[in-house]
Amino acid sequence: MSSVDAKLEEYLAVRRAMGFKMERHEKLLGQYAGFLAANGETVVTTENAVAWATLPAGARTRWHALRLSMVRGFAAWLNAAHPAHQVPPARLIPYGGRGIVPYLYTDEEITALAREAGRLSGQLRSATYSTLVRLLAVTGMRVGEAIRLDRGDYDPAAGILTVRDTKFGKSRHLPLHPTAVTGLDAYARLRDEVMPAPRSPALLLTARGCRLRYERTWETLHALTVSAGLKPRSPACRPRIHDLRHAMAVATLLGWYRSGADVQAMIPQLSAYLGHSDPRHTYSYLSAAPELLALAAGRLQAFFTGYLTRQRRASPHTIAAYRDSLRLLLDFAARQSGKQPCRLEITDLDAPLVGEFLDHLENERGNSIRTRNARLAAVHALISFAALRHLDHAAVIQRVAAIPPKRFDRKLVTYLTEPEAAALIAAPDTATTTGRRDQALLTLAIQAGLRVSELTSLTRADVYLGTGAHVTCTGKGRKQRITPLTPDTAKVLAAWLDEHPGNTGDPLFPSRAGTSMSRDAVERRLAKHAAAAALAQPSLKGKKVSPHVMRHTAAMRLLAAGVDTTVIALWLGHESVATTQIYIHADLAIKEKALARTAPLNVQPGRYQPPDALVAFLESL
Numbered sequence: 001m002s003s004v005d006a007k008l009e010e011y012l013a014v015r016r017a018m019g020f021k022m023e024r025h026e027k028l029l030g031q032y033a034g035f036l037a038a039n040g041e042t043v044v045t046t047e048n049a050v051a052w053a054t055l056p057a058g059a060r061t062r063w064h065a066l067r068l069s070m071v072r073g074f075a076a077w078l079n080a081a082h083p084a085h086q087v088p089p090a091r092l093i094p095y096g097g098r099g100i101v102p103y104l105y106t107d108e109e110i111t112a113l114a115r116e117a118g119r120l121s122g123q124l125r126s127a128t129y130s131t132l133v134r135l136l137a138v139t140g141m142r143v144g145e146a147i148r149l150d151r152g153d154y155d156p157a158a159g160i161l162t163v164r165d166t167k168f169g170k171s172r173h174l175p176l177h178p179t180a181v182t183g184l185d186a187y188a189r190l191r192d193e194v195m196p197a198p199r200s201p202a203l204l205l206t207a208r209g210c211r212l213r214y215e216r217t218w219e220t221l222h223a224l225t226v227s228a229g230l231k232p233r234s235p236a237c238r239p240r241i242h243d244l245r246h247a248m249a250v251a252t253l254l255g256w257y258r259s260g261a262d263v264q265a266m267i268p269q270l271s272a273y274l275g276h277s278d279p280r281h282t283y284s285y286l287s288a289a290p291e292l293l294a295l296a297a298g299r300l301q302a303f304f305t306g307y308l309t310r311q312r313r314a315s316p317h318t319i320a321a322y323r324d325s326l327r328l329l330l331d332f333a334a335r336q337s338g339k340q341p342c343r344l345e346i347t348d349l350d351a352p353l354v355g356e357f358l359d360h361l362e363n364e365r366g367n368s369i370r371t372r373n374a375r376l377a378a379v380h381a382l383i384s385f386a387a388l389r390h391l392d393h394a395a396v397i398q399r400v401a402a403i404p405p406k407r408f409d410r411k412l413v414t415y416l417t418e419p420e421a422a423a424l425i426a427a428p429d430t431a432t433t434t435g436r437r438d439q440a441l442l443t444l445a446i447q448a449g450l451r452v453s454e455l456t457s458l459t460r461a462d463v464y465l466g467t468g469a470h471v472t473c474t475g476k477g478r479k480q481r482i483t484p485l486t487p488d489t490a491k492v493l494a495a496w497l498d499e500h501p502g503n504t505g506d507p508l509f510p511s512r513a514g515t516s517m518s519r520d521a522v523e524r525r526l527a528k529h530a531a532a533a534a535l536a537q538p539s540l541k542g543k544k545v546s547p548h549v550m551r552h553t554a555a556m557r558l559l560a561a562g563v564d565t566t567v568i569a570l571w572l573g574h575e576s577v578a579t580t581q582i583y584i585h586a587d588l589a590i591k592e593k594a595l596a597r598t599a600p601l602n603v604q605p606g607r608y609q610p611p612d613a614l615v616a617f618l619e620s621l
Helices: 003-017 023-038 046-053 061-081 107-117 123-139 143-147 178-194 214-227 243-259 263-274 279-287 290-311 316-337 351-363 369-387 391-401 418-426 433-448 452-457 487-499 519-536 538-542 547-560 565-572 577-586 588-596 612-620
Strands: 160-163 172-175 470-474 480-484
Touching (some): 003 023, 003 061, 023 046, 023 061, 046 061, 107 123, 107 214, 123 143, 123 178, 123 214, 123 243, 143 214, 290 316, 290 369, 316 369, 351 391, 418 433, 418 538, 433 487, 433 519, 433 547, 452 470, 452 519, 519 538, 519 547, 547 577, 565 577
Antiparallel strands (some): 470 480
């Protein structure tokens, strides 16, 4: 026995002591040891590992990568004690994409397989394979688990199968549907009648009373797929018997989604039933069928349609903002994780990733801290929605929910002085229809202080120009308010309405197409008129005039007129009076009046002279 053979036996013994079966490893690594011996080599090197792994030359790249990965594990173990052995680099042979695509059997195809199995020669043989196909389809067992079942592993009274010492050394109980119990009982009666004294205690017997062999069983089941007329759906999607397991898992998930069950909370149950080592492996079935992906995506749609729209009654503006925020988050998470957005899980959106996403918004997209906090609010809303539906991910959700908004500098608000406002209103060309519309819009915005969304949503019916002229709008938080109009503003709006008659539901400030103006259109028209007004009023050149600046201008005009801040808050539709305090900070005239009322202090300027001991202490630092 060569030194590599001896080390291989020791390696396999260690791994088996840790709970790994190592059946395939023993076979393939034994072949590798024979390859080294045939070439007169006693040390694992990257060169000879790749040379063996790429045999046979016509095999799939994934098979070559699998062979090399087994050598890597063995080489890493050898290298710990004998550094002369080289460990081949990871991913030296790429797996080459997704590889095999699960063949999801339909109910008709499963029935056809069982029917073909019933046509096999021999009464017991046909019954055994027909029962095996049905058992694999309803339980999702692995083929090896099914053929290792003994009679004592089936409890007909309780309707439970006990699968012992399976993959990863785990055992599990499988509750059976009553129809499956009926089928197994019928098979057991036939088996005992045909083979009263079998050679094996196996639940499923061959015609000779022995346990089914894996290789022979695989060959027979593969022949059944051919005789049943099952065709490959693509080069990577061919009918395999193992795909009965995948079909059962996908069918279960589809049933849960269609019934409205909490799939995320129930996936660990399916994982335990299938014998997966980690529930994460069960999540892969979510991408196995287009219908399942559509139903999973429907849960995110439920956040918008069910939670935001029906429960929270969020406005279309809020929904649009949350939509954009979550689209950015999913795109970022997909790039970071290498997964498609439809395959992302709750665990992929953990606190570190959300933190990186927020940094990405600021540093790469150039978003302000206010925008960053708005995006975070959308993430918090989604997490709050998920908290009651994904209790198994409570720790991840809590950490994301604990991410605080970022503090930002509060700058003084920008507003227009009276000369600047007058120059801006006079900027549009009133010889054109568009100019007269813009002048009416600017006049109303500066006088009434409406938000740009409130301006664009106004209709002709929202304007009343009789005694007590006013406009009615629905603002932030679905609050309706009435804003009075000055005689000059009412006169401008009356002229505009007379010039453009229409129905009561028509937009007050229509676009050329007759629809409501968009926010972008208002911003572009305002930027154009601000540039023109800056020629007459140079102070405008140093100001960035946005639609919200006109709202600030209305508030500052009211404040300068001595209007109380509580009235200004009602005028502007603020949720809290504290929001209106920003205008007090921006008004220097108010502070100058307050300073004028104070008596000047009779203080002589002086200079601080520290004592010698203090100077000596500071100099000694």
